[in-house]
Amino acid sequence: MRTPLVAGNWKMHKTVGEALRLVDALLPLVAGVEGVEVAVAPPFTALHAVGQRLVGTPLRLAGQNMHWEAQGAYTGEVSAAMLAEAGCAYVILGHSERRQLFGETDAGVGRKVAAALAGGLTPVVCVGETLEERDRGAAFEVVERQIRGALGSLGPDVVDRVAVAYEPVWAIGTGRTATAAQAQEVHAFLRQVLGSLGGTERAGRVRLLYGGSVKPYNSAELLGQPDVDGALVGGASLEPETFASIVRFRV
Numbered sequence: 001m002r003t004p005l006v007a008g009n010w011k012m013h014k015t016v017g018e019a020l021r022l023v024d025a026l027l028p029l030v031a032g033v034e035g036v037e038v039a040v041a042p043p044f045t046a047l048h049a050v051g052q053r054l055v056g057t058p059l060r061l062a063g064q065n066m067h068w069e070a071q072g073a074y075t076g077e078v079s080a081a082m083l084a085e086a087g088c089a090y091v092i093l094g095h096s097e098r099r100q101l102f103g104e105t106d107a108g109v110g111r112k113v114a115a116a117l118a119g120g121l122t123p124v125v126c127v128g129e130t131l132e133e134r135d136r137g138a139a140f141e142v143v144e145r146q147i148r149g150a151l152g153s154l155g156p157d158v159v160d161r162v163a164v165a166y167e168p169v170w171a172i173g174t175g176r177t178a179t180a181a182q183a184q185e186v187h188a189f190l191r192q193v194l195g196s197l198g199g200t201e202r203a204g205r206v207r208l209l210y211g212g213s214v215k216p217y218n219s220a221e222l223l224g225q226p227d228v229d230g231a232l233v234g235g236a237s238l239e240p241e242t243f244a245s246i247v248r249f250r251v
């Protein structure tokens, strides 16, 4: 019912030349995969060139961030229209690195979600607790606050126009992944919260991605969970064979 989405978040890696070599290597490796949508999120500087290379292919393009305003005096920022013109279908919003290192707030993420949707992009809204929050039993409360902050003021209609990525901060780039049971538990809870925002039918259509040290060896188990509808992959998306074997998680 929900086509899984496997997205590679390249973070601050790859020049234009390196990015093109990566997608050129990746395209034949994922060409025949059915029933999985695949996206890559290069840094801003490589988006246009990669977008051109992906025209006519099933691989989709994503931005890693954007500003909520359409244009203006916002040095260093890009808008939804700029991402869409470069070929993006998706934009990652509220990644924990943006929240932790660059001061993004739940309210700011909410404004970005609205602007992304207005600009024709599908937001991939990231939520996830820190280790300290998990240890004191606050994981559910944190992800609920984050998801309500991102979507709560936008009305029920937006709920099935986004994807959500659950990325426990303690699992990102650490090699320490959530267990499949931990991921499933939070995903099921997130779907309940989405249901309270937009009704169970809409919530049933939302793709909930897991992120945080997804690797070829753990992808089948994680993505085999009933409420895990894909993966947001960081480190393992930088190498074509590794990313392709996550995309081929069913094989």
Ligand code: PGA
Pocket (backbone or CB within 6 Å): 009, 167, 171, 172, 173, 174, 175, 211, 212, 213, 214, 232, 233, 234, 235, 236
């Ligand atoms: P990781 O990153 O796969 O390197 O843990 C995931 C992410 O930050 O999206």
